[in-house]
Amino acid sequence: MPSFLVETVARRYEAIVERGILDRAAAYIPERAGTAFVVTTADVWRLYGERVDRALGARKHEVLFFAGGEERKRLDEVERLAAEMAARGGERSSMVVAFGGGIVTDVGGFLASVFMRGIPVLQIPTTLLAQVDAGIGGKTGVNLREGKNLIGTFHQPAAVLIDPGVLSTLAAREYTAGLFEVLKHGVIRSPELFRLMAGQPEAVRARAPEAVDRMIAESVRIKAEVVSADEREGDLRRILNFGHTVGHALEAETDYTRFLHGEAVAFGMCAAAHLGRLAGVCNAATCQAILDAVALYGPLPPLDGIAAGNLAARLRGDKKTVHGKVHFVLPVEIGAVRIVSGLDETMVLEAIQAALA
Numbered sequence: 204m205p206s207f208l209v210e211t212v213a214r215r216y217e218a219i220v221e222r223g224i225l226d227r228a229a230a231y232i233p234e235r236a237g238t239a240f241v242v243t244t245a246d247v248w249r250l251y252g253e254r255v256d257r258a259l260g261a262r263k264h265e266v267l268f269f270a271g272g273e274e275r276k277r278l279d280e281v282e283r284l285a286a287e288m289a290a291r292g293g294e295r296s297s298m299v300v301a302f303g304g305g306i307v308t309d310v311g312g313f314l315a316s317v318f319m320r321g322i323p324v325l326q327i328p329t330t331l332l333a334q335v336d337a338g339i340g341g342k343t344g345v346n347l348r349e350g351k352n353l354i355g356t357f358h359q360p361a362a363v364l365i366d367p368g369v370l371s372t373l374a375a376r377e378y379t380a381g382l383f384e385v386l387k388h389g390v391i392r393s394p395e396l397f398r399l400m401a402g403q404p405e406a407v408r409a410r411a412p413e414a415v416d417r418m419i420a421e422s423v424r425i426k427a428e429v430v431s432a433d434e435r436e437g438d439l440r441r442i443l444n445f446g447h448t449v450g451h452a453l454e455a456e457t458d459y460t461r462f463l464h465g466e467a468v469a470f471g472m473c474a475a476a477h478l479g480r481l482a483g484v485c486n487a488a489t490c491q492a493i494l495d496a497v498a499l500y501g502p503l504p505p506l507d508g509i510a511a512g513n514l515a516a517r518l519r520g521d522k523k524t525v526h527g528k529v530h531f532v533l534p535v536e537i538g539a540v541r542i543v544s545g546l547d548e549t550m551v552l553e554a555i556q557a558a559l560a
């Protein structure tokens with residue numbers, strides 16, 4: 204049972220990767236806790252609700268349904284969920300169990316962080332993306348019309364329960380999108396993980412349990428390590444944004460409708476690989492290895508009609524731009540990245556053009 208300790212100033216907790224842990228969820232709800240409010244979506248509950256009901260057994264629990272979807276990840280939904288919690292007996296001793304994809308872990312975590320000024324949350328992520336990324340690290344949030352995740356909190360969970368078995372029901376496109384976040388972890392910090400993904404694409408694509416469990420465990424190890432070193436993204440945590448700078452620009456440019464987050468990150472990783480090569484941060488072989496690995500899990504949705512100049516212009520408005528300077532996480536070699544700022548804009552444009560080509 205691989206278990207990874209996340210140690211932050213606010214809290215110390217485990218992220219556990221184990222098939223079947225869903226059935227033992229009650230063990231992670233403290234004896235003294237009151238009602239557990241399970242925040243989930245109807246599709247996930249249809250698939251796993253009975254199991255969760257059974258797992259929570261005699262523990263008092265209530266289910267709160269959230270419609271899901273990026274457009275519903277909004278403050279008014281949080282208010283509605285909080286009101287429902289209050290009406291159904293929610294109080295200071297209550298706990299939120301966020302059970303679903305990254306949207307649910309973000310919204311459920313945010314709800315827990317503000318309900319009665321903060322109650323604990325147990326994260327049980329059910330998509331690959333949420334298991335390797337969103338569910339761990341305590342970042343919560345909702346969207347504004349003006350941009351994604353512009354309202355949010357840091358609220359570290361009581362624990363993160365990761366059951367790779369639930370991925371068997373995940374839609375192929377969602378699974379693949381999650382694979383790109385796994386690949387990101389390989390590029391930034393784990394040559395071994397990168398080798399697994401580049402070398403065993405059939406097993407990875409077929410969701411072979413051994414490959415899936417290794418990918419998740421290694422990703423969770425990395426995320427736990429990085430968050431423990433830098434909870435608030437002052438420094439090291441920024442490496443997790445590899446591929447995200449240009450990825451966010453692509454998502455925004457296409458109104459968040461054409462690309463799943465992981466797909467946009469895949470494109471962003473290609474742009475970062477080209478930029479790394481052009482800026483002399485990595486060699487051509489490293490750049491090509493990243494492009495080839497992304498291609499193994501492609502193709503990405505068509506990129507036609509997207510102007511490189513528009514993407515470059517959007518970078519300046521990114522939430523992660525500091526004092527007007529765009530910071531890029533660039534590959535040095537597989538397993539190592541460097542944060543670089545102040546790059547020549549024509550070089551950035553050239554890298555984006557190369558990724559679009």
Ligand code: NAD
Pocket residue numbers: 244246247250271272273276303304305306307309329330331332333336337338339340341342343351352369370371372373374377464
């Ligand atoms: P999602 O939450 O929309 O889930 C994708 C779809 O899969 C949904 O329809 C969901 O209901 C369904 N689903 C979930 N689990 C399933 C299962 N086991 N079987 C079948 N269907 C299942 O999307 P996502 O990609 O998981 O998350 C995206 C969100 O995560 C974005 O809003 C992004 O901002 C956020 N995110 C947050 C962080 C963070 O650190 N907080 C990091 C990365 C991404």
